[in-house]
Amino acid sequence: MTCDSASKLIPLYFYGELDPDEEDRLEEHLHNCVECTHSLDRQRTLASALDRRQVEAPQFLLEDCRADLMAAIQGGAPHADRSAKGPWTLFLEAIGSTFAGLNQLRQPVGAVALVALGFVAARFIGGSPAPVASGAPSDEVFATVRDVKPDNAGRVQIAYDETRRRTVTGSMSDQGIQKLLLAAAREENPAVRVESVGLLQRQAGSGEVRDALINAVAHDANVGVRLRALEGLKDMTADPEVRKTLAHVLLADDNPAVRMQVVDLLVAHRDDAMVGVLQNAVQREDNTSVRLKVEKALKDMNASIGTF
């Protein structure tokens, strides 16, 4: 074996990818060749230098990905494991992550820890006899302590903000319920938005509901909420306002699953005015599946794919 052919086999030898015959021949050559042995050493040094570059995905990134995926698939029911997590679990996880050496992500993790702490504190106060709800038994009071001051008489003065939780039950046709749902569609918690948009889409008759769905499709940060809202717009694809939003979303949304569904909705109602939008999308689309879908839609409309 020449040094030239040995050098071609060294990387494969290192990775254990040679067949036994080749391996034997190379080893024999290495035994007699200082230069090729040195080359194998360099291969090992390279590999160990590269080993140090490997990164592990942090657990909470994985959990976030899982929650996003399940929200997208189910149209948004909160992830089972997530909802089962109590404040202590959240808090301990956050503390655990903070000490995991993830400097870059320490800030948001710290924020979670603070929220968890606040929530834990709130639960303690909520269970204490002081701020008792005087209304219906379904009310629950949460408090956040703002200030603690001992006074001269050996007592303590505590200042806290109080948030009252109230539960209302009613039919979907009830105006009060609908108003709350419309407000919930703009809540900070994505799980609440998903659930309320999901319920609103079944009531898609009124203009207010339509506007809430349009707003969610165009502006909601959570992909599960956007997909749910799109479902709600399914029977309104003839509405010019809805079509305008869909056209905008097709070009602007960063999630391919959303864009796929938008194409479905756009082609559900034949409208030649959409040809330009679809042609524009073909030019800009970087996801193969979405592009193929748009191209197919244009073909079905007997329109050319490019604007030329």
Next chain:
Amino acid sequence: MAQDAAGAVGARLNPQVDSLIRAAQRGDQDAFEQLVRAYDQSVLRIAMNLLRSPEDARDVYQEAFLRVYRNLNAFRFDCSFHTWLYRIVTNICLDQLRKRKVRKEESSVVETSDGAIDRMDTFEEEAAESDPERSLWNRQLKQKIEGALLDLTPRERMVFELRHYQGLRLRNIGEMLGTTEEAAKNCLFRATQKMRSVLGDFV
């Protein structure tokens, strides 16, 4: 390192996974979730290592498993689920790498007044280096490595990632990338040669 079902690389028959797939094909959401959990750690790891960006890795994760979800009924058990899934993941990652090459984006490496730094450094567990000379050498080596990896074609980068970091056999890699074992071998050879020539005195 955490192991998941993807650790059983190349195993065409995995009765537990097969029954999860069949249940998920019948519309069982729990089975689908279990299937995801069996493989998603390694999917995210590949994406993080290749793209060096948690945001991009997240997108790859989402798109890959949504594709799996939509196309699971088309899976006919003529290759292992692992191979099928990785084919999807590698396609998405290759698309991303190609796009970056076209846009000449430099993944996570950013220029600062202190020189080039890798945003992902904070993800790596590194022992504090007390020797400043050694630390400088390490930093320079790191920069060189980033440069060397950027020099690879997306396909070479992918083969190298799957062989070196994920420990997959070249035969499986060829199957995933829709090419032969021989072509995967050539890719790996080219990748290591390029890196060795860029790294020069460092290795």
